[in-house]
Amino acid sequence: MSDHHHKETFITKYIFSQDHKMIAKQFLLTGIFMALVGMLMSAMFRVQLANPGETSILYNLMPSNWMDPDTGALLQDKYLALVTMHGTILVFWVLTAGLSGTFANFLIPLQIGARDMASGFINMLSYWFFFAATVVLIYSIYVPSGPASAGWTIYPPLSAEASYIEGSGLGMTLWLVSITLFIVGSLLGGLNYIVTILNLRTKGMSMKRLPLTIWALFVTAILGVLSFPVLLSCGLLLVFDRSFGTSFYLSDLIIGGEAAHHIGGSPILFEHLFWFLGHPEVYIILLPALGMTSEVISVNTRKPIFGYQAMVLSLLAIGFLSFIVWGHHMFMTGMNPFLGSVFAFTTLLIAIPSAIKVFNYLTTLWRGNIRFTPAMLFAIAMVSTFITGGLTGLILGNAPLDINVHDTYFVVGHFHIVMGLSAIYGMLAGVYHWFPKMYGRMMNKNLGYLHFWGTFICAYGVFFPMHFLGLAGLPRRYYANPVDMGQITDINDIITFFALAGAVIQFIFVFNFFYSIFRGSPASKNPWKANTLEWTTPVERIHGNWPGDLPEVHRWAYDYSKPGAEEDYIPQNVPLKEGESEH
Amino acid sequence: MIYLLIGGLLFLAIVTFVQIIRVSELLSKIRNKDVNEVTENDNNIQGKILLVVGFGFLVFVIWQIVAWKHLILPPASSLHGVEIDSLMNTTMMLILVVFFITSIILFFFGFKYRGIKGRKAFFYAHNNKLEIVWTIVPAIVLSGLIVSGLKVWDSTMNVTSENSQIIELHSRQFQWAARYAGEDNILGKHDFRLIDRATNPLSLDKGDKYTIDDKITNEVHLVVGKPVMLKFRSDDVIHSAYIPHFRVQMNCVPGVRTQFGFTPTKTTQEMREDPQIIRQMQELNDRIDAMSLIEKTVFLDENFAKTVDDLPLKFDYQLLCNKICGSAHYNMKMKFVVETQEEFDTWIAQQKEVGGLVLTKK
Amino acid sequence: MEELENNNHGEAWKGGDRPFKSSYGKLMMWFFLITDALTFSAFLVSYGFFRYTAVEPVTEKSLWPVPEEVFSHFPFLTGEHPLLFVALMTFILIMSSVTMVLAVNYGHKMQKKKVVLWLSLTIIGGATFLGSQAWEWGHFIHGDKGAIQLNRNLEVVHIAKEDVIDGKDTMVLSSVYELMNADKYGHHDFSIDTVLNQLRERPSFGIRLANKDYKSNLETFEYFETSEPLEIILGAGLKKNEYGTQDFGDCFFFITGFHGFHVFSGVIILIVILINVIKGTYQRRGHYEMVEKVGLYWHFVDLVWVFVFTFFYLV
Known part of the structure; x- marks a missing residue:
């Protein structure tokens, strides 16, 4: 374990660092970069949907062979390439690595009172595998045949055979290589998080005193460790089908007008294996956001989070249930209807712990004294979008109702609101809230407000109308809209307008973030007057986090406005007074 | 050139932001306050904005429902579809009620409990x-x-296929073909290894006696009120047969047999007389009218394989592909027609039988 | 990095202690093994899917090859010895786990020489298993009965011959080599026409279908009318194999290959650790925990093999 007196070079401090705080920032910066890439891709395909078949300057960001040589319009399969890469980048790179990678790395040792992660070396490896995965993925965008284009869900046979769509050639191979590196990095990280939380909690930090953020990150890491290996297996079998002629997923195929040799495989097997990861994956994305929102709301209402125990239990319930609902992505595959019933049942069950969380958030706000930092605004927005997006899940999870909305814009609206909005808002709340601890400076408040309101308004403007498109029967992943839909396609214009406006507004955040790293006003040790242990470390961030001894914990994390206390917050390491009882 | 412009604008924007921040920092120094500290004034303003924007959002939701309600699918044209619609409506009502109540509480609480100096929050754990x-x-x-x-x-x-008209829907990149099971209502066998794009595009086993009376068509006609069993298959990638007006959807997976049975309840003609459909088609036709002649011709040809003489466009049931299948995924459609028994009999009599040709092998 | 030890083990969850009384390294190995278990589970579940969906419609007879018929050979012995070699391989691997336990045991006692002995035996066991698996693969790839691939559903059928058992006329499994009077260890290139001609000239030979039904010589040629013979398959590859469905070969190579890769990496790691033991690294460190961690990995590899053996070969 590194001793905070040893000499550091530029390389060991900033590049191959083993310090969890630096690794967290590496994840954050890579995540922000990839978010911009993914967002620009979405701007491109939104422009195509609003002005189908026309050219746009935005397309010039991509290689020239992505456009029709005569009209300059985006080519049909390259539209699908954009949609695929957008999904891949945002689901894995931004919302998994960028969210969990950043905050698990940054917060776990600090909030449990440890010097660093259990193994700094493995932690460092987890970032560099992620970095390698990023390089391979970005490279795949520029190969002549284009990147993977079969949707981020890459169902075979479309993803198995290059003659079915060009991107399923080299681009798909690189995608598989990239995701393998990504999975290895994720697993290394996850192992570290779990072991650190188990073994390195400081004296007095029992599981019941853990901040909700840590509980959320703990459950998330367990979900990751159990579900990513199955994606690895799924991908390996696909690699063999593509490159070695096996028939795990393929059967009865006609390729180039001739019957291929594959027999006996089933694409449905792929779907089962993929979604066995795919569903826990979305909770891997959501849970950290929920955990951080709990923290931010509590600190900024100056009240304990309502129902700590219920919140922990619902985290555990959501985590457990997330493993038995994956079939709701596959209702329309022709699976045995009984199996469909089982999945519909378990899916609707998962609504219960989610509802409990929402009610608990609302009750936390009640009779609070709210301080509206930008982080708090994002946390409130997170709750709003969790409500909006979660409720439409009741339709999608109920099998017969899914018949008419499966693979339509209704689904796109649902998952964007829960992942694209809820989880991203949680992540942004986290960035605004913990920036002072990460960089020792404050982010600009007014730019934060501007960023928030612009984003909140534009984001709902983009995704709420999609429900109507879905209810009208408009399928997703369509390059242009079936014209029979008539005036519906005008809704696309509105969506595109808000999408482009929203994209531009994100640059306020990017500017604020980078400007504040260098020129933000200096932060104090505990600018939000919060209770958790990370705010007891000195302003100048040091290896080993605390000079001298590790803090000892005497109470839970939510003694805000406790009756009988002088201040409206009592940090966790403050011993109980005479006659004071722990909550 | 355009890049220089964009680069210049970006640079200007950054410089502007920096100056704004600098100014606000200076102002705060003068007022002896921390520029980034959240003040009671901030809480007041943000709380009020939250209320306004929050409720604005809810009004926006209501506006969308009112403005776009006529664009969503009309009531189902099938027996099971009616049950689905009923459940959907109930669920929607429930969701909207919960959505409005919880969102109102959220925005209202945010506003009501906006921070005031000196007030202590209520410790309620x-x-x-x-x-x-x-x-x-x-x-x-x-x-x-x-x-x-x-x-x-x-x-x-x-659903079983007793008493159902059996029709096979064959899918490939990027077209559909339908195969009626003929008088015996049994589909002839097929084997993908018999494929020959020129002479046997559906890889049928023409030596099988049940294949002889099968009929291959490029649109599907159904008799109103009579149950039909659609059987799906695919030659290459996963497609999905989505017929939204019937509330029918089923994946077509190579190597896997899937099916969907239902009973259509409204003829195409009845749909053409439905007020909501009339309104939708009117809006579509108005939009086409606004185009120039050249635009119209291209538009109609590319999207409907029709000409200007077919205007104004009339409603037809459509089968859409609903699982990403490649570049022309968005344009893989087939027309469905629901009609009376007599109209159907006339139409089916005109369709050609596959015939009992010699078993072709590779 | 300090750890505040709390001597009251009932309070182990209260922070400052290790609830599972293990170092972080050992915990990490356990969790890594869980992830690896899930990877293998995904493969075994897929295998189960292929095996149990390989059935004939209506009759529901299995079309999957019979493992006892496929894996019936033993090095240096002739004749059929169903699953004997695989059983030996399993035994060897299990014994190597036993030697591993002994090595860990002596490690706890800090007895370097004994650790070296038992670790070496474990490595030898692992290497022997790998060598045996290689022989198994070689034999699988070379094949021993041959088969004919037919057009419809790419069905793979085997040569059968008439026989009298217990006074009753019946048909038993034969081989292409027997039909052609050829030596099965030579290199052959039978064309489909040659084999079919031979079949016509030897009426006591017939075929056995994928669903294990036998067809007499006459019935065979009737069957060929409905499903044309395409080619002779000798041996096995990823695209086709003489034992049956393509997936059988694919699953065999993939699952035993993936497992073999784990055994191989395990052997390499064991060698590295052995070198460290010999150098006295752990003696100096004061504990042989690294041997224990590698031991966990080795036991895992063994356990996976038990599952593979049970579900792929035995059941």
Whole structure:
């Protein structure tokens, strides 16, 4: 374990660092970069949907062979390439690595009172595998045949055979290589998080005193460790089908007008294996956001989070249930209807712990004294979008109702609101809230407000109308809209307008973030007057986090406005007074 | 050139932001306050904005419902579809009620409890009774939804093909073909290894006696009120047969047999007389009218394989591909027509039989 | 990095202690093994899917090859010895786990020489298993009965011959080599026409279908009318194999290959650790925990093999 007196070079401090705080920032910066890439891709395909078949300057960001040589319009399969890469980048790179990678790395040792992660070396490896995965993925965008284009869900046979769509050639191979590196990095990280939380909690930090953020990150890491290996297996079998002629997923195929040799495989097997990861994956994305929102709301209402125990239990319930609902992505595959019933049942069950969380958030706000930092605004927005997006899940999870909305814009609206909005808002709340601890400076408040309101308004403007498109029967992943839909396609214009406006507004955040790293006003040790242990470390961030001894914990994390206390917050390491009882 | 412009604008924007921040920092120094400290004034303003924007959002939702309600699918044109619609409406009502109540509470609480200096928050950490109430109530409501859902699911999916007209829907990149099972209502066998794009595009086993009377068509006609069993297959990638007006959707997976049975209840003609459909088609035709002649011709040809003489466009049931299948995924459609028995008999008589040709092999 | 030890083990979850009384390294190995278990589970579940969906419609007879018929050879012995070699391989691997336990045991006692002995035996066991698996693969790839691939559903059928058992006329499994009077260890290139001609000239030979039904010589040629013979398959590859469905070969190579890769990496790691033991690294460190961690990995590899053996070969 590194001793905070040893000499550091530029390389060991900033590049191959083993310090969890630096690794967290590496994840954050890579995540922000990839978010911009993914967002620009979405701007491109939104422009195509609003002005189908026309050219746009935005397309010039991509290689020239992505456009029709005569009209300059985006080519049909390259539209699908954009949609695929957008999904891949945002689901894995931004919302998994960028969210969990950043905050698990940054917060776990600090909030449990440890010097660093259990193994700094493995932690460092987890970032560099992620970095390698990023390089391979970005490279795949520029190969002549284009990147993977079969949707981020890459169902075979479309993803198995290059003659079915060009991107399923080299681009798909690189995608598989990239995701393998990504999975290895994720697993290394996850192992570290779990072991650190188990073994390195400081004296007095029992599981019941853990901040909700840590509980959320703990459950998330367990979900990751159990579900990513199955994606690895799924991908390996696909690699063999593509490159070695096996028939795990393929059967009865006609390729180039001739019957291929594959027999006996089933694409449905792929779907089962993929979604066995795919569903826990979305909770891997959501849970950290929920955990951080709990923290931010509590600190900024100056009240304990309502129902700590219920919140922990619902985290555990959501985590457990997330493993038995994956079939709701596959209702329309022709699976045995009984199996469909089982999945519909378990899916609707998962609504219960989610509802409990929402009610608990609302009750936390009640009779609070709210301080509206930008982080708090994002946390409130997170709750709003969790409500909006979660409720439409009741339709999608109920099998017969899914018949008419499966693979339509209704689904796109649902998952964007829960992942694209809820989880991203949680992540942004986290960035605004913990920036002072990460960089020792404050982010600009007014730019934060501007960023928030612009984003909140534009984001709902983009995704709420999609429900109507879905209810009208408009399928997703369509390059242009079936014209029979008539005036519906005008809704696309509105969506595109808000999408482009929203994209531009994100640059306020990017500017604020980078400007504040260098020129933000200096932060104090505990600018939000919060209770958790990370705010007891000195302003100048040091290896080993605390000079001298590790803090000892005497109470839970939510003694805000406790009756009988002088201040409206009592940090966790403050011993109980005479006659004071722990909550 | 355009890049220089964009680069210049970006640079200007950054410089502007920096100056704004610098100015506000200076102002704060003058007022002797921390520029980034959240003040009571901030809380007041943000709280009010939250209320306004929050309620604005809810009004926006209502506006969308009012403005776009006529664009969503009309009531189902099938027996099972009516049950689905009923469950969907109930669920929607429920969702909207919960959405409005919880969102209003959220925005209102944000506003009402906006921070005031000196006020102490109320230390309220838990209430087990409350937790139990709001666990049990959702559980009961959800149980109701699940039970109804499973009933509808069972009656929709567990359909046998007795008394049904059997039609096979064959899919490949990027077209559909339908094969009627003929008088014997039994489909002839097929084997993908018999494929020959020129002479046997559906890889039929022409030596099988049941194949002889099968009829291959490029649109599907159904008799109103008569059950039909669609059988799906694919030659290459996963496609999905989505016929939204019937509330029918089923994946077409190579190597896997899938099917969907249903009964259409409204003829195409009846749909053409439905007010909501009339309104939708009117808006579409108005939009086409606004185009120039050249635009119209291209537009109609590319999207409907029709000409200017076919205007104004009339409603038709459409089968759409609904699983990403490659570049022309968005344009893989087939027309469905629901008509009376007599009209159907006339039409089917005109379709050619596959015939009993010699077994072709590779 | 300090750890505040709390001597009251009942309080181990209260922070400052290790609830599972293990170092972080050992915990990490356990969790890594869980991830690896899930990877293998995904493969075994897929295998189960292929095996149990390889059935004939209506009759529901299995079309999957019979493992006892496929894996019936033993090095240096002739004749059929169903699953004997695989059983030996399993035994060897299990014994190597036993030697591993002994090595860990002596490690706890800090007895370097004994650790070296038992670790070496474990490595030898692992290497022997790998060598045996290689022989198994070689034999699988070379094949021993040959088969004919037919057009419809790419069905793979085997040569059968008439026989009298217990006074009753019946048909038993034969081989292409027997039909052609050829030596099965030579290199052959039978064309489909040659084999079919031979079949016509030897009426006591017939075929056995994928669903294990036998067809007499006459019935065979009737069957060929409905499903044309395409080619002779000798041996096995990823695209086709003489034992049956393509997936059988694919699953065999993939699952035993993936497992073999784990055994191989395990052997390499064991060698590295052995070198460290010999150098006295752990003696100096004061504990042989690294041997224990590698031991966990080795036991895992063994356990996976038990599952593979049970579900792929035995059941």
